[in-house]
Structure formats: C-alpha cells, structure tokens
Amino acid sequence: MQLSKPFVDPTASLAPKRERRKEARPGELLVAALDLFVEKGFAATRMEEVAARAGVSKGTVFLYFPSKEELFKAVVRENISGRFEEWNAEFLAYEGSSADMLHHCMTTWWHRIGSTKASGISKLMISEGSHFPDIVAFYQNEVVQPGHALIRQVLQRGTDRGEFRRVNLDFAVYGVVAAMMFLILSKHSAACLQGNVSLDPDAYIANQVAVMLHGLCISKPMTNSVLSR
Amino acid sequence: MQLSKPFVDPTASLAPKRERRKEARPGELLVAALDLFVEKGFAATRMEEVAARAGVSKGTVFLYFPSKEELFKAVVRENISGRFEEWNAEFLAYEGSSADMLHHCMTTWWHRIGSTKASGISKLMISEGSHFPDIVAFYQNEVVQPGHALIRQVLQRGTDRGEFRRVNLDFAVYGVVAAMMFLILSKHSAACLQGNVSLDPDAYIANQVAVMLHGLCISKPMTNSVLSR
Amino acid sequence: MQLSKPFVDPTASLAPKRERRKEARPGELLVAALDLFVEKGFAATRMEEVAARAGVSKGTVFLYFPSKEELFKAVVRENISGRFEEWNAEFLAYEGSSADMLHHCMTTWWHRIGSTKASGISKLMISEGSHFPDIVAFYQNEVVQPGHALIRQVLQRGTDRGEFRRVNLDFAVYGVVAAMMFLILSKHSAACLQGNVSLDPDAYIANQVAVMLHGLCISKPMTNSVLSR
Amino acid sequence: MQLSKPFVDPTASLAPKRERRKEARPGELLVAALDLFVEKGFAATRMEEVAARAGVSKGTVFLYFPSKEELFKAVVRENISGRFEEWNAEFLAYEGSSADMLHHCMTTWWHRIGSTKASGISKLMISEGSHFPDIVAFYQNEVVQPGHALIRQVLQRGTDRGEFRRVNLDFAVYGVVAAMMFLILSKHSAACLQGNVSLDPDAYIANQVAVMLHGLCISKPMTNSVLSR
C-alpha cells in the first residue's frame, strides 16, 4: 500500500518485530487472551484488545478462532495440559515419607502450575464457568478429577503405610484443594487478602502442610470419631 | 381497590400494575440483582432482567439506582452489614474449649452467611472485583479485615489458654479462610468439585476442623520449626 | 398526608410560601417554563425541572398542560400580548420629529419588551421554531406582522412629512428589526458578542438610530438609486 | 465490482454495501450532521439519521466521532476554518472608497459564507450554544472576534481616510453584524420575516449599506454628539 516499500525482501528479517511467524499466531493470541480473560473477565475483554496485545489486527483473531466464545474455550483447552500421567509416574517413584511427599507435591504444583499463568484457568473456571458448562465439564474431567485423584493417592499412601490416621479421604483431599485454591485466588483476585498484605506461597504451603499433618492441638483427641466418619 | 381479591395472598399478587411500594422496592431490587449478578456475572446481567425478577419495569430500577454500576455497589454494600461486632461479643462470651469454639465458629458462619445468598458477594468479589477497585477496598475493610480478625481471636485464645501450639497465626487464619472459601465456591461454582459430587458442608467443616486440630499424622512431629516460623 | 397538619386553617396564610393560590398555578408554571425554555431550549428542558421551579410536583404540570408541547405553545401564546393597538394609538399621538419618534419607539420597545423575559419568546421562535410551524405562524401574525407594520408607519410618517428620503421601506423596516433582534440575541445568547464584552442597550439604540438617520458618510451620495430601489 | 453499472453516475450510487471510503467518510458525515443540526437542533437530531443521510450505518458514525457531542463540536470546528487571514489580506489590498469597500465586504461575506451551509453554524451557536460553553468560547475566538476585527478595520479605514465621520466604532461594528445576523436568521429561521415574504439578500445588503452610509434623513444633524459618544 505504501509507495515506499517496494523492494524490501521480507525474508531479510532485519527487524523481526513485525515479522511474526505465521504458525506462532494462534499461540500468541491464546497467550494474550488468557492474560486478558483472567485479568478482566470474559465479557469485559474485547477482541480488539486481544488482537492488539498479540500484535495483530482485529480481523486476524477471527481468522483463527471463529468467535469469542471459541477463543475462550481454546484458551482453556490450550492451558490444560494433561500432565497428570507424568506427575503420577513421578510421584509413584517418590521414596520419602508421605508427609514429605504431600509437601513436595504442593510445592511442585505451585512452582509448575499455581504460580504460572496456567493457574488463571482455574480462576476463569470459577468466575466464568456458568456461561460455559461444557468447558467446565471438560475442566472437571481433565483437571479436577485427575488432580483430586493424585492428591488422594498421596493421602492413601500415607494411610496404607501407617503414617497417617485413617480419615475420610474425600474431605482430606478437599482440604488440600482448598489450600491450593486459596493460593490461586490470592494471586488472581484482590478479594481474598487484605489490601496491603501479600502472601509468601512457599511459607503458606509449608504451614498448611504442617498444620494438616500435626494439628494445632497439643493434646491428642479423645476419640477419632469425627475424622474417620 | 379491586373488590374481588379477598383471600388472595398479597405476596402472590398477579402483577397488579402500578403497585406503589416505595419502601419495599429497593430491597426487592437488591435481592433480584444479587441473585442475577452471582449467577451470571455483572456484564451478563441485564437491567431489564433485574427489573423483571423484582416484578417491575425497566425504568423503575433507575428510579432507585442511578446506574448498573451503582446497583452492583449497592448490592455489595447491602449484604455486608457489619455483623462482626455482634459476633465478636458472642464469641467473647464463649466458654467451651477453643477447639469447640473454632468448630462452632465455622458452623455458625456457614449457617448464617456461607449457606445464604450473602456468600454470593464473595463470589462476586472474586469474579468481578477487578472492575470495581473501590468496592473491593470496601469489601476488604468491611469483610476481609474483620473476618480475619475474628478468626485470629479464636486462634489466639487457644494459644493463650495453652490449648493450641504456638504457630504462625497469619497462616493459621488463612487455613481457616481457605476452608470457608472452598465451601462458598462449592456452592456458587461448578469448578471446584467433580461434576457428580456434592459436598455436605457440616461434615466438611467437622473434618476440616478435626484435621486442623489434630493433624493427619499418627506421630507427633520431631520439631516445631515450621509451624512456629 | 403529614399527620401533624390536622387543624391548620389554610386561610390563615401565616406562611404564604407553600400556600399557592390555585388560580396562580398555571401562571407560575408558565413563568418557570419560559425561563427554562429560553435558557436551555425545548428538548433540554425537563418537565420535572419546570415543576420544581414552580414549586409543584411533576404530575401537577400535566394537570394544567396536557403535554410538553402544549406547555411550550402556552408559554409562547401567554407572552405574546397584542399590545400593538395600544402602541399604535400611543405613537399616532406622537408629536415630535420622526427621527425622535424612531428613537423613542425603539427605546420604549426595549424597556417594555426587549429587556424583559418576554423577549425570550423571540429567541425561542428563532431557536425552536422549526418544530412548531403552527406556533411560528401564530407568532408571525401576532408579533412579526404588527411589529413590522408599526415600524413601517413611523418610517412612512417621516417620508410623508418630508423628513426622510424616499427609500425602500421594506428594507428600512428590516434594518430596524435587525437592530432589535441583535439586542435580543445579545441578551439571550452568548454567540453574538465576544466573551468579555457587554452591550449597553440604550447607547446601542441611540447609535443605531443616529447612524440610520444620518449615515456614516461625510459627503452626501452622488445618486439616490440604491436607496430608492 | 458490479458489472452492470457502465453509465451510472458514481455519486448516485444505489447504496453498494460495505463501501470503503475512509478518507471521505468524516466529511460526508459532517455535511449530513450540519444539515440536520441546523434544521432540527442538537437534541432532535438522531445519530441514525445522520448516518442514513451520509449513506452509512449507525455504527459507522461512532467510528469517526466518539459521541454525538463530539460530532457536534466537529461540525462547528469544521465549518470555522480561519478564513480571516485570507480576507484580511484581500481587504488590505482594497483600493476603492471605504463606502464601496463596506458594500463589497458584506456582499463577499454573503456569497462565501452567509448563503452557504456554514452560516448554519451561527444559527446553531445561537440556538444550542448554552449546552456547549466551550464550543461557544471557541466560536467567539474563531469567528466573532476576528469577524468584528475585520469589520472594524474597514470602518477605521473610512475614518482614517476622512470618508466617514468619527463615530463609536464598537456600535458601528454591531450595526454591520446585526445586518449579517438578520440575513442568516432569515435563511435559517421562519421567525424573522412574515410568512409569505422572502428576502433578496443582495438588495438587502445594498440598502443597509446605503442607509448606514448616508442615513435616512434629508437634513444633516445639528450635532454630532450621539454618534461620537
């Protein structure tokens, strides 16, 4: 269009800024979209913003994703990497105590997922899930179910090896999950913590694990009834 | 005026037009709006829907709230009536063990707040907070701060009376809060639990409290280091 | 309505503020409406404002005027007092020179009409006339036509008595009218004068009359052709 | 694109959809908007009408002007292109008598501005100015002030060259302006003239100038007092 661009060899790539690899486009759009969806929510994110952040024009987004809704779904799908098998293998090989294992598990999760943008997906599912029931179901199958199973395995291992008391595992799993969700929401939402407070995730995990393992009480409980219910 | 309505329940009114109920309107609108905002989010809630659910016409909503945003803020404010003083007094008078007190606290919270629509506010703050920084600050001051303080008092009481070990109270508070947030999100969002599972809140609370008090481990920890850090 | 007003004798008129004579209502509404229409235009004037300025409630306006448009028309009609007969008589009796008479005429007009709220009607007709063709026609009949006729009489008298040259009277009338309209618009609109300038109407009239009578030129014109065309 | 349009005048286009004319759009919109604002006023002009008259859809207007108010302001600005420098130069070079110059000035103004749509701006400023104080200030700076200055120069020239008597120039300027405003309002508003009358602008100007220059009176005034006050 511009009269002054005739003999520029596009492969010369002197300035790779504006030289985006075509194959990379969808990925860059997904990254931009994840950021914006997490930060502002589905409705408040404009397609043009996504395009701008990815360095392309509005129309280009629709070249790769047929609609805003499909973009959202793609963002969720893309960021749910079924790494659970890998993790399963990794944890099956764990040789330390189950107490250490639980701590290790949560810390690993935090550094590989919770602290990354990937955790924004959970925030999105919580915030926007009601508009996307099919995507929530997908998320439940791909994340919630395997995640809970993995945690349950760790707790089961502790019980089986005589390290943990015999407790209702469902609730125990939810206890671990609640801690993880608290971390995620602390990261992505201002509504969990007081305004001026910031949370040290590793210390929080260490403490939660310690409390969960050893309890707050000095004396042991008289009965086990509640825990094993 | 209508002579043919003798035994009709006035709350079941078949939409008698132009009913004048200035006193009741704002409350009815706030209830309708809370429901819709929690269910669908801020952007996806149409003012006309709010009006319809409250049984009035579009224009009437604007008679009481100058804009959608102000309606949202009013919804938040309305449902944050500083009940903390009352609770403070109530809990100050508590005479049982601190372990029982913690359990009582959480159960009371659940039945008075968590299980009611008011807990939708927390869901809203998490989901939509980023558009309303001033309202989040208000929520932090009116809910987060006093709530955390109340929990901390209970834990402090246990420590002071020699019932609980001396642990980092900030983290311990967050542990309790995490459990409460998990309950709220289980109620308001499908993204926490697996699709076919439902959670018994009282049992969950009982278990969380038991684990938090007595721990999962059979053996006591060798050192106290992590907990008191 | 208020429980504390039972035995007040309305005729006691201790506080005539809130005690509006019923017969006066329409008049007060017309005054309020004239002010607002002139100041803000027809569309930007809200019925509630008119009501508020007249010290009544919104509904009351509709008790006296069936619609906003009818209120406007009533405002115009009310403020077009056909005082032209009276003035005609007054001016027929004038005994001075026609030059003085012209000056007297314009000054009288300014003090009786131009400087009062009544002149807002002309501003309204100019600004809003296009929406109210029937009212414009009425205004033309009741104001423009008799006004122009009156001015023409003065000029005709001057010509007949040999005081004025024989010129095209239509144009001469428009010259006088233009000066009057300039005064009106200076009063009701900021768009005629520079921001910091204010106009002394009497001096302006004196000058306009003087120029109109004696001209700017020192030498008399060579030909009369243009003037008498 | 459309093969069946060989001899069709392209300006008569049968609304070919999605025509891309970014360069031309703003101008077309401003023309349409000027017409409508002058004709119906600010409030009564609907954005969709402006769009329709410019041959585009509703949304397109907002592509170029962020709001109705900004469109209005753009209309005013667009039609106030500081032509005064050009005119200043032109008039400085004028070599005839100052009497002729004044006539030439007004006639030129009428044919270049007064008789064109641009004069609608003055009508707009008078009618709607009160809603747009900043635009009125702009108009005063860009139109009223330079216009008055230009007229004053002409009159000053006549005085300096001994052609005109020494009169109060402010009032003399207002006399000229009043005539111009009368012409504008005759064109844009039915409220100045009687219904069945139409005005020949060139003849009106010629007459006004003649009266202004030579006066109506046959005898010269005894004193100069009023004029030079």
Place this chain on the structure above:
DNA sequence: GATGAATGAGGATTCATTCAT
C-alpha cells in the same frame, strides 16, 4: 493470509406521561 472499515443486534439510560393513592 491480513487488514480494518463497516455493520447492526443488543443493552444502558432518559424522561414524558400515566395513574393509584
């Protein structure tokens, strides 16, 4: 493929008008 001008359905908001009290 990319672009960004153009579209138009959708939703917030205003305010003249109605009417039960």
Place this chain on the structure above:
DNA sequence: CATGAATGAATCCTCATTCAT
C-alpha cells in the same frame, strides 16, 4: 386537586462479527 412512583418508547453507544481490499 396534588402527588410522585411506575411505566416504556425512544435513543445513544458498544463491540462481536463480516467482508472488500
């Protein structure tokens, strides 16, 4: 008569989506 709560048609404006270039 007077009130002011309630109504809903009318209009501004946004933004996902389309499509000519």
